[in-house]
Amino acid sequence: MLDKKIKLGLLGVGHLGKIHLKCLQNTDFEVVGVYDPDLTAQTFVKENYGIQIFESADELIDAVDALDIVSTTITHYELAIKAINQGKHAFIEKPICTTIEEARTLVKATRDQNVKVQIGHVERYNPAIVSLKDRKVQPKFIEGHRLTTFNTRGNDVSVMLDLMIHDLDLVLQLVDSEVIDVQANGVCVVNDTPDICNARITFKNGCVANLTASRISMKQMRKLRMFQGNEYISLDFLNKETQIVKLEPVSDEEASNHMTIETSTGKKIINIETPDIVENNAIVDELTDFHNAIRKNITVSVPVEAGLKALELAYLIEEKIKE
Numbered sequence: 618m619l620d621k622k623i624k625l626g627l628l629g630v631g632h633l634g635k636i637h638l639k640c641l642q643n644t645d646f647e648v649v650g651v652y653d654p655d656l657t658a659q660t661f662v663k664e665n666y667g668i669q670i671f672e673s674a675d676e677l678i679d680a681v682d683a684l685d686i687v688s689t690t691i692t693h694y695e696l697a698i699k700a701i702n703q704g705k706h707a708f709i710e711k712p713i714c715t716t717i718e719e720a721r722t723l724v725k726a727t728r729d730q731n732v733k734v735q736i737g738h739v740e741r742y743n744p745a746i747v748s749l750k751d752r753k754v755q756p757k758f759i760e761g762h763r764l765t766t767f768n769t770r771g772n773d774v775s776v777m778l779d780l781m782i783h784d785l786d787l788v789l790q791l792v793d794s795e796v797i798d799v800q801a802n803g804v805c806v807v808n809d810t811p812d813i814c815n816a817r818i819t820f821k822n823g824c825v826a827n828l829t830a831s832r833i834s835m836k837q838m839r840k841l842r843m844f845q846g847n848e849y850i851s852l853d854f855l856n857k858e859t860q861i862v863k864l865e866p867v868s869d870e871e872a873s874n875h876m877t878i879e880t881s882t883g884k885k886i887i888n889i890e891t892p893d894i895v896e897n898n899a900i901v902d903e904l905t906d907f908h909n910a911i912r913k914n915i916t917v918s919v920p921v922e923a924g925l926k927a928l929e930l931a932y933l934i935e936e937k938i939k940e
Contacts, residue, residue: 629688
């Protein structure tokens with residue numbers, strides 16, 4: 618693999634697939650071709666990229682070293698298991714697939730075949746969360762809002778799998794503890810599956826995450842707020858901004874030069890910090906990480922196990938809504 622380009626095929630050229638195809642041009646992959654049965658998608662590829670359009674997914678899988686699976690969620694498992702069982706590496710857009718059983722099978726197949734499989738939880742690459750990479754984060758309470766206006770895309774799954782799963786993945790990454798309780802409410806407004814959901818997730822270490830997701834809102838919002846000892850962290854994924862408000866102790870002499878507040882542990886000052894934000898293309902970055910994992914034979918940044926954990930929590934929330 619080290620002496621040649623990594624040949625990659627794209628499965629699915631819908632809205633997100635088109636974005637991936639454009640982003641792949643800024644990676645070191647050799648994009649061999651695409652497969653999408655939709656004639657409009659095929660025309661788009663012909664007119665804009667001039668790369669091969671394969672007649673079947675099987676033919677594309679046979680022709681490449683790795684797959685970028687950006688088809689509809691219900692097709693993820695069928696395409697991914699074919700690729701993995703043939704020893705092909707795979708990038709699978711979130712959610713990993715539609716059922717927990719399918720996800721567990723993909724985890725086992727990935728280990729058995731010893732291939733690189735990365736899940737497209739792209740918010741891990743958002744500059745807001747990346748700005749915290751060198752900071753110790755131990756949240757005691759998390760509040761998240763992920764709201765979007767109505768769109769026909771993504772409605773083949775519930776709002777938990779479509780939107781909330783981004784925050785579920787982030788929270789599971791940020792809180793290194795076992796989930797011990799979940800409470801949830803959800804409402805179907807436009808679709809047969811919930812369009813708005815609120816979930817309260819309690820972890821063994823005492824942290825509580827209160828998450829809301831809606832795909833029928835009047836405005837866009839993607840925010841995560843975290844509270845920990847003497848610190849409040851606000852992440853705005855939409856505007857790519859981070860703000861940290863800290864309570865810091867001061868001596869009596871220093872206190873005379875600052876506005877202070879009295880706390881149970883003495884006088885403290887409020888310090889507001891805005892970490893440097895490094896602009897990036899999150900999709901290019903995650904695909905580049907996938908490429909590097911294959912090339913250097915290192916662990917992928919978002920493994921199948923992470924995709925499974927987020928899916929399991931999403932379905933637990935769905936069960937609580939049904940109850």
